[in-house]
Amino acid sequence: MERLVTTAQAAEILGISLQGVHYRIKSNQLKSIKQSGKTYVYLWDDNSKKEGYSTSIEEVAQRKEEEKIYIQKVIETKDEQILLLKKSVKWLRRQYQEEIERLEKNQDKIISVFDSEIKLLQSAFNEMRAIYKPQLKPLSPKKKFISLIDFTALMKTYKKSDKEIKILILKAIKNGDKRFIYNKHTKKVLILDEDFSDFK
Incomplete structure (x- = not known):
């Protein structure tokens, strides 16, 4: 049963x-x-x-042997899988290392190209600056003038009268004395701030 x-x-x-x-x-x-x-x-x-229910010693031994074979096959399969995984990891590691080396080489090349470009641009800039550099002319020193009042005061120190001062200015303009500039339009006289010791 x-x-x-x-x-x-x-x-x-x-x-x-x-x-x-x-x-x-x-x-x-x-x-x-x-x-x-x-x-x-x-x-x-x-x-x-x-x-299907025999429990004889022979059958038990046979079943145990079958189980042993089955377990052995499972172990072998697992070993194969582990070996395959190890190979895959090794291959991936090698690929990763090669990619890193490739990127480093490319980086060095890019930096080298950039350096060359920068040097070329600097050279071109220096050439352009040399060509288009403005030729600065030295500025003539700015002339200074003194007022008629200051000139009159100076002449007074030389013991000159107003009449004498007026005559001095007229003679100087007539003789082309560069210290006196007469503007015909404005009728004004510009007097350079220079040495007038010759009027003593």
Whole structure:
């Protein structure tokens, strides 16, 4: 007669691992049912050898060997995956390093080009400045004038009378004395601030 037991109980009754029970369920060697989210297995109460429920020493040994082979294959698969991941990481690291080196080389080239451009621009600027530099002419010193009152006061120190001062100015203009500038339009006289010791 069949009865329902948990997978853990089935493993204990059959003398195999819990993984072996699940393997038998997947390969349809054990009937199972799910209730309330748990898996239950149908087992016979008596010790008679029913098909799919044999618990002989040979079968247990065979199942254990199958489990061992299965686990070994899983381990080998995992090892292959780990090896593949290691190779991928190594390849990515190498690609990353090569990209960094490439960027550094490009950066050096860009900096070199910029330096050359800057030097070229500086040279062109200096040439243009030399060509278009304005030729500054030296400015003649600005002439200073004194007023007629100041000139008269100076002449007074030379003991000159107003009449004598007037005659001096008229003679100077007539003789082309550059210290006296006569404007015909304004009828005014400009007197340069220079030495007049010759009028003493």
